[in-house]
Amino acid sequence: MAINPKSHHDLTLLTLSLFFFITITPSSSLTYDSNQTVYEILPKFGLPSGLLPDSVADYSFSSDGRFVVHLERTCYVEFDYLVYYDTTITGKLSYGSITDLKGIQVRRFFLWLDVDEIKVDLPPSESIYFQVGFINKKLDIDQFKTIHSCRDSVMGSCLGSLKRAFELPAPVDEIPMLLTE
Template identity: 65%
Template sequence: MASANPNNHLRLSLLSVLLFLSLSELSFSVRDPVSVYEILPKYGLPSGLLPDSVTNYSLSDDGRFIVLLEKPCYIQFDYLVYYDKQISGKLNYGSITDLKGIEVQRFFLWFSVDEIKVDLPPSDSIYFQVGIINKKLDVDQFKTVHSCRNKVSGSCGGFWNRIMELPTPTDDIQMLITE
């Protein structure tokens, strides 16, 4: 019987150490995934377009995305905005098109937001396309990420006071259609 060559054991041990070091180097070089709030500004959009309850997202090479929230929720901007549990669309530089899962309330009615755009070069405005209506808003309210709330949470008294108030005369309908 021939005894095992000690050089084979040494080579095998050295190979194992090198393999271990290579794998450990890979695991330390893997970076934390980029958050969706970091991706939006890279596309020229404010990070506060989405609520703070994003649990996961996917973004394909062609810009198609899906964002998952903990649960559906509401955020009060100039208008009350509803976010479904799943939001999808196509991300381009300066715009989101084919948008699904975001609605805005106007005059007790809910309207789906189809598209969001910003001026290029950036300005102080952001545009929301709701059907044939294009509404221009101040972009500052979307620069910070807001917390979600349930529709029923908050002050019910304030809600009923707003309902019972007589509206002040404005040409808001014309502005909503033309802006």
């Protein structure tokens, strides 16, 4: 039985194409090790580790990118805006974005609004984008590179801001006198 060289060549090209497609696809190169912390996983997806506060108790991550993060308690973190984290945060993680996000809210004026999606530029830039309803807010990514500590209540943040607004300058021990005669 003779093998048609043209069909053999086509089959080889098809096999090589599939091999390269499978090995180059971003989702296949993003491996997940159950011994890693969620803070180690986020950068593997092109996202800063400081998107979540320091109170993560545990998390689960499925092969389709869906995740559940449990915090020790609800908390607040001050970025450019005050952010509230529920005890359970869910969403879908893919390279450069978190979609279907639930459990994170941001205070804008006197309203608490759900953060629906988080994205970064590809290739990476100095910006991160938060989808809040129909509003897309661009922020500097540097403030999300470090993991922040939780505050137990929004009042601590507000009272601290009010206190700073009404503080008097520190006492001055000496006031230089400039007298010219």
